[in-house]
Every structure is written in C-alpha cells, then in structure tokens.
Amino acid sequence: xxxxxxxxxxxxxxxxxxxxxxxxxxxxxxxxxxxxxxxxxxxxxxxxxxxxxxxxxxxxxxxxxxxxxxxxxxxxxxxxxxxxxxxxxxxxxxxxxxxxxxxxxxxxxxxxxxxxxxxxxxxxxxxxxxxxxxxxxxxxxxxxxxxxxxxxxxxxxxxxxxxxxxxxxxxxxxxxxxxxxxxxxxxxxxxxxxxxxxxxxxxxxxxxxxxxxxxxxxxxxxxxxxxxxxxxxxxxxxxxxxxxxxxxxxxxxxxxxxxxxxxxxxxxxx
Amino acid sequence: xxxxxxxxxxxxxxxxxxxxxxxxxxxxxxxxxxxxxxxxxxxxxxxxxxxxxxxxxxxxxxxxxxxxxxxxxxxxxxxxxxxxxxxxxxxxxxxxxxxxxxxxxxxxxxxxxxxxxxxxxxxxxxxxxxxxxxxxxxxxxxxxxxxxxxxxxxxxxxxxxxxxxxxxxxxxxxxxxxxxxxxxxxxxxxxxxxxxxxxxxxxxxxxxxxxxxxxxxxxxxxxxxxxxxxxxxxxxxxxxxxxxxxxxxxxxxxxxxxxxxxxxxxxxxx
DNA sequence: GCAAAAGTGTTAACAGTACACCCATGT
DNA sequence: ACATGGGTGTACTGTTAACACTTTTGC
Numbered sequence: 234x235x236x237x238x239x240x241x242x243x244x245x246x247x248x249x250x251x252x253x254x255x256x257x258x259x260x261x262x263x264x265x266x267x268x269x270x271x272x273x274x275x276x277x278x279x280x281x282x283x284x285x286x287x288x289x290x291x292x293x294x295x296x297x298x299x300x301x302x303x304x305x306x307x308x309x310x311x312x313x314x315x316x317x318x319x320x321x322x323x324x325x326x327x328x329x330x331x332x333x334x335x336x337x338x339x340x341x342x343x344x345x346x347x348x349x350x351x352x353x354x355x356x357x358x359x360x361x362x363x364x365x366x367x368x369x370x371x372x373x374x375x376x377x378x379x380x381x382x383x384x385x386x387x388x389x390x391x392x393x394x395x396x397x398x399x400x401x402x403x404x405x406x407x408x409x410x411x412x413x414x415x416x417x418x419x420x421x422x423x424x425x426x427x428x429x430x431x432x433x434x435x436x437x438x439x440x441x442x443x444x445x446x447x448x449x450x451x452x453x454x455x456x457x458x459x460x461x462x463x464x465x466x467x468x469x470x471x472x473x474x475x476x477x478x479x480x481x482x483x484x485x486x487x488x489x490x491x492x493x494x495x496x497x498x499x500x501x502x503x
Numbered sequence: 504x505x506x507x508x509x510x511x512x513x514x515x516x517x518x519x520x521x522x523x524x525x526x527x528x529x530x531x532x533x534x535x536x537x538x539x540x541x542x543x544x545x546x547x548x549x550x551x552x553x554x555x556x557x558x559x560x561x562x563x564x565x566x567x568x569x570x571x572x573x574x575x576x577x578x579x580x581x582x583x584x585x586x587x588x589x590x591x592x593x594x595x596x597x598x599x600x601x602x603x604x605x606x607x608x609x610x611x612x613x614x615x616x617x618x619x620x621x622x623x624x625x626x627x628x629x630x631x632x633x634x635x636x637x638x639x640x641x642x643x644x645x646x647x648x649x650x651x652x653x654x655x656x657x658x659x660x661x662x663x664x665x666x667x668x669x670x671x672x673x674x675x676x677x678x679x680x681x682x683x684x685x686x687x688x689x690x691x692x693x694x695x696x697x698x699x700x701x702x703x704x705x706x707x708x709x710x711x712x713x714x715x716x717x718x719x720x721x722x723x724x725x726x727x728x729x730x731x732x733x734x735x736x737x738x739x740x741x742x743x744x745x746x747x748x749x750x751x752x753x754x755x756x757x758x759x760x761x762x763x764x765x766x767x768x769x770x771x772x773x
Numbered sequence: 774g775c776a777a778a779a780g781t782g783t784t785a786a787c788a789g790t791a792c793a794c795c796c797a798t799g800t
Numbered sequence: 801a802c803a804t805g806g807g808t809g810t811a812c813t814g815t816t817a818a819c820a821c822t823t824t825t826g827c
Contacts, residue, residue, distance in 0.1 A: 247524050247612060247613045247614070247615070250524065250572060251574070251575050252522040252523060252524050252525065253522060253525055253573065253575075254517050254520065254522050255522065255523055255525065255616065271803080271804080272799075272800070272804095273798090273799075273800090273803060273804045273805075274803095274804075274805090275804085275805070302520060303523065303605070303616075304521070305521050305523075305607070305614060306607050307605075307607070308605040308606055308607070309603055309605045309616070310605075310673065310674075310675055310677065313675075314674075314675060325675065326675065326676065327675055327676050328675035328676070328677060329677065330602060330603060330677065332600060333579055333600060333603065333618060335573070335578040335579045335580075336578055337575070337576050337577070337578070342517060343517045344517070344575060345517070346525065346573075346579070348603060403580065404580075404584075405580055405583075405584060405595065405596065405597055405598035406596065406597050406598070407580065407598060407599065407600065452805095452806085453806085453807090454805065454806075469790075469791070469792085470805085470806085470807085471790095471791085471792085471807080471808075471809090472789070472790065472791085474806095474807075474808090475788095475789090476788095476789085489798095490798090490799075491798075491799080491804085491805075492798060492799045492800070492803080492804065492805085493796095493797070493798050493799080493803080493804045493805040493806070494796060494797035494798055494804085494805065494806045494807080495797075495798075495806080496805075496806055496807090497806085497807095541776080541777080542777095542826075542827070543776060543777045543778075543825090543826075543827085544776095544777070544778095545777085545778075722778095722779085723779085723780090724778070724779075739817070739818065739819085740778090740779085740780085741780080741781075741782090741817095741818085741819085742816070742817065742818080744779095744780075744781095745815095745816090746815095746816085759825095760825090760826075761777090761778075761825075761826080762776080762777065762778085762825065762826045762827070763776080763777045763778040763779070763824065763825050763826075764777090764778060764779045764780080764823060764824030764825050765779080765824070765825070766778075766779055766780090767779085767780095774827105775826105775827090776825105776826100776827100777824105777825090777826100778823100778824090778825090779822100779823070779824075779825100780821105780822085780823075780824100781820105781821080781822075781823095782819105782820085782821080782822100783818100783819085783820080783821100784817100784818090784819090784820105785816105785817090785818090786815105786816085786817080786818100787814105787815080787816075787817095788813100788814085788815075788816090789812100789813080789814075789815090790811105790812080790813075790814095791810105791811090791812085791813100792809105792810090792811090792812105793808105793809085793810085793811105794807105794808085794809080794810100795806100795807085795808080795809100796805105796806075796807075796808100797804105797805095797806080797807100798803105798804090798805090798806100799802105799803100799804100800801105800802095800803100
C-alpha cells in the first residue's frame with residue numbers, strides 16, 4: 234500500500250456513518266419418513282423444515298427460521314454455517330444464498346437486514362440427531378411442508394402454521410413473495426420460506442440438491458421419491474431412471490430383505 | 504404489540520453489538536454499437552459494462568463498479584437503484600441480486616460487506632446519456648467485455664484491464680470465482696463482474712433479460728444479435744425465430760431505408 | 774445486378790412421454 | 801401365490817439443429 238493510501242485510511246472513520254445489524258437466517262430442509270402398512274411398502278417421504286420457537290420478544294412464542302447475527306471476522310456463509318451447526322449439531326455441507334431482506338420495518342428491534350440461506354440436511358443424520366436447544370432455551374421442531382395455490386402449510390404434530398402469499402415482482406422486476414396472511418410465523422419469515430421452497434423445487438426439478446437429502450449410496454427409487462417429495466410432482470419410474478442415468482454411478486451393492494427384488498445401490502457421479 | 508414486548512424493545516440496544524457497513528455494487532451492462540463498412544450492413548453489437556475510476560484511496564485510480572453505502576430507511580435494492588440513477592441519470596428498471604461479498608479483508612477501510620447487483624441499460628438511453636461524474640468527481644467509462652477461458656478483458660479506448668479467474672465451489676458448495684490475477688480493478692470487483700457475467704449469460708441463453716437491452720420495439724435480428732453479443736454464441740436465424748416466436752408480439756410497423764427487405768418490428772409479449 | 778437482411782420450408786436427429794412387460798424377493 | 805418394487809423395451813410425440821430456398825430493398 235502506498236504511504237498516501239495509508240495516511241488516508243488512518244483518518245477514515247466508518248463509525249461516522251450509520252450501519253445496520255446483519256443476520257443470516259437459514260431455511261433447512263430435510264425428509265421425514267412415514268411408515269406405510271404392508272411389510273413390502275417403501276416408507277413415504279415428506280419434505281420438512283426446521284423452525285425454532287422464539288423465547289423472547291419480538292414475536293415471542295412465534296416460530297422462526299434458525300439464524301443469528303453476523304460477527305466480526307466471518308462471512309455471511311460461515312455465519313449461516315455456524316448458526317446452523319450450533320442449532321442442529323450436524324455438519325453443514327451445503328448452503329445457497331437465496332436473497333437479502335432489508336425492508337426497514339421488517340424487525341421491530343431496529344435496522345436489521347437478513348441474508349436468507351437454503352440448506353439441506355441428510356435424512357440419515359436427521360434421524361440420529363438430537364436437536365439442540367438454542368442459546369435462549371427455545372425449542373426447535375421439524376415441520377412437514379405443503380405449498381399449493383399460494384398457501385403454505387407447516388405441520389408438526391398438533392401445531393399448524395399457515396400463510397397465504399402471492400408471487401409478485403418489485404419495482405426492479407425482482408421476484409418476491411408478498412405475505413397476505415401469516416399465522417404463527419415470526420418477522421417476514423413466511424416470505425423467506427416461500428422463496429426458499431420455490432428455489433429448492435426449481436433445483437430439484439433439474440436433478441440438483443436432491444442427492445443432499447440422502448446418504449452416500451441410495452437406490453434409484455429412493456432418489457425418485459426424494460425428487461417427488463420436494464417438487465410435489467410425480468414421475469414415471471422408467472423415465473426417471475433414464476434421465477438420472479448419467480448423473481449416478483452404480484456400485485456392486487444391493488439392498489436386502491425388502492420383500493421384493495433387490496435394488497442396486499448408486500452414488501452421485503462426477 | 505403486547506406491553507411486555509414493548510418493554511423488552513425499550514431495553515434492547517442493537518448498538519451494543521458490532522455492525523458492518525453495507526454497500527450495494529452494481530454491474531450494469533449495455534450494448535455498444537460498432538458501424539461496419541458497407542451501407543447495407545447491420546452495426547455490430549458489443550456487450551459493455553460501466554466502471555468508475557476511483558479518485559480516492561484505497562485503490563486510487565483503479566476502476567470499480569458503481570455503488571455506495573446503504574442508508575437508513577432504504578432497502579439494498581433501492582440503494583442500488585439510487586446509486587445507479589445518480590451515476591447514469593437513467594431510470595433503473597431492472598435489478599438482480601447476484602450475491603453478497605463479505606470476506607472480512609475485502610476492503611482495507613474496514614468491515615464492509617457488498618451486495619452485488621446486475622442491471623441492464625437500454626441501448627437507446629445509453630447513446631443519449633451523458634454519464635454524470637460521481638460525487639468525488641471521478642470519471643466513468645463503458646468498457647467492452649470479453650470473457651473466454653477464464654480470462655476477463657475489459658477495453659475502453661486505450662485502457663485495457665484484464666483479470667484471470669477460476670470458477671470454484673466454497674466449503675458449502677456455493678459457486679464462486681477466485682481471482683488469480685487482476686490488473687487495474689479495485690477490491691474484489693473482478694469476482695463480482697465474473698459472477699454477474701455468468702448469471703447474465705445464463706439468463707440470456709434462456710431468452711431472459713435480452714429485451715432490456717433494446718427499445719420498446721425491435722426487429723428479430725436485433726434481438727438475435729443482442730443474445731449473441733451477450734452469450735458470445737452464434738445462432739441460426741431460422742431457429743432463433745421459431746424459439747422466440749411465442750415470447751414476442753408483432754406490430755404493424757416495419758423498418759425502412761436499410762438497403763434490404765423491410766423487417767417487422769416486434770415487442771415483448773405477455 | 775447485387776449484397777444484405779427478412780422470412781419460410783424441410784429433414785434428420787434427439788429428447789420426452791406414456792405404457793407394456795418381465796424379474797426377483799419375503800411372507 | 802402374490803404384492804411390491806426393480807428394471808428394460810418400444811412406440812409416439814414434440815423439440816432442436818442444420819441447411820436450402822425465396823423475398824425485398826437501396827444503391
């Protein structure tokens with residue numbers, strides 16, 4: 234650095250200008266298995282999302298996405314990874330930045346802008362996982378997701394959260410969701426969830442991100458059911474197999490004891 | 504709001520925690536016409552980007568994307584729109600958020616995180632436009648863009664800026680560009696430009712964002728040449744016309760005096 | 774006439790859809 | 801035996817790429 238530059242920087246005071254607080258909020262998706270009657274039947278897979286019940290105002294007792302404040306020395310990605318790891322105890326392998334939410338009045342505490350991330354947790358880890366209580370001892374739960382005709386429904390046992398949204402374009406033609414009605418969800422998190430879900434579904438239709446729900450090796454039917462659970466659209470098995478064929482590599486292992494012909498196990502290729 | 508919540512908020516001090524400065528930086532693209540010899544020839548279109556020469560340290564005299572600090576009461580989108588409008592004098596109709604850059608050491612002035620945006624300026628306005636000097640009286644120029652084999656070359660008259668980059672995935676599998684070499688570009692702006700360009704090309708291949716380079720009505724050949732200039736890939740006219748046919752609506756107007764058969768003018772449909 | 778762009782038609786290759794069919798297994 | 805998922809083949813349809821060809825203008 235030139236001496237001139239050094240001199241300039243010494244006199245430069247970022248603190249003289251107002252600054253916002255910055256957070257990372259993460260929409261973490263996973264799959265929830267539901268056993269079906271009949272010893273041969275494959276369990277049904279359902280898409281679910283992790284939410285945390287707020288222990289403090291604002292939006293006390295409402296449900297919110299896991300997340301937290303950006304700290305000095307970290308990037309927004311590492312912040313998202315750290316917060317999620319603290320919350321779930323699981324290693325975070327995948328993040329996607331899906332938007333930034335900076336409406337001035339979005340948080341009653343003041344000027345707080347949120348980086349929204351998408352993540353996917355391996356189903357295997359999910360079942361082993363003990364969800365850690367957050368720092369403020371609030372409780373965390375996985376909610377099954379339904380999202381049709383602009384109505385988002387989240388269910389966890391007795392708890393049912395719903396939100397009605399509308400897909401719009403802002404003044405700069407950017408795609409956004411507007412909240413028409415929201416019950417039980419904190420802040421603008423219904424918007425974030427809707428956006429994350431739209432992103433995830435788009436990716437899953439193009440055979441991306443679906444591998445991250447499953448263990449290292451899997452059967453093609455498991456992979457297909459995963460795609461169907463995420464997108465909400467059924468596929469014909471024969472066609473799915475052909476389209477996926479150059480994205481997977483077969484192993485020499487097969488499933489056993491399933492009451493039907495053994496299935497070859499595959500892994501992601503490339 | 505409950506009285507309890509109100510009480511809590513009164514005692515809550517966001518200022519007690521460290522906060523970063525937040526900026527919006529915009530990669531604005533447009534087309535630059537180049538006349539060709541022969542009275543019948545269509546002028547060649549070249550993709551270009553607006554850069555501003557920094558008048559102050561850090562990176563004094565280097566070239567940077569237009570942008571500025573987020574101010575209280577605005578969203579990052581309106582900040583980007585405002586900064587760009589101040590810089591170019593033109594109305595900003597389109598923005599896309601393409602990423603957030605928050606490496607702690609990215610700006611020597613301190614903790615500054617940047618929201619990267621993509622925008623497109625109508626070619627018509629570009630030719631009328633007098634580029635305004637920035638507040639710090641630095642100069643702004645349009646640079647022609649080349650980006651092949653991971654080498655980014657920006658040219659404006661005598662000035663040539665080059666950067667060598669590499670597309671990588673970070674620890675969370677997020678796509679990123681790493682700067683291997685960068686001459687004359689400030690901060691990490693080579694990364695941002697590479698990411699914006701990749702995004703723009705992807706969109707243009709799928710017939711999006713290309714309309715924003717042109718006036719309300721245009722000929723199909725102009726639209727095709729626009730797509731080719733952006734993606735860097737040639738197309739066969741007959742095939743282009745078929746694929747675009749349901750995204751445009753024909754008008755009753757035709758071009759005149761071009762030295763060849765008149766072309767129908769179209770507008771974007773839907 | 775001629776060069777340039779405007780615009781239409783044709784074909785072969787390819788990808789996507791729907792469906793029929795056989796295989797292998799545990800109870 | 802049979803229900804269930806594993807897996808292959810095939811006919812049909814729509815999309816895409818490549819190329820040939822005609823039209824219309826200004827000089």
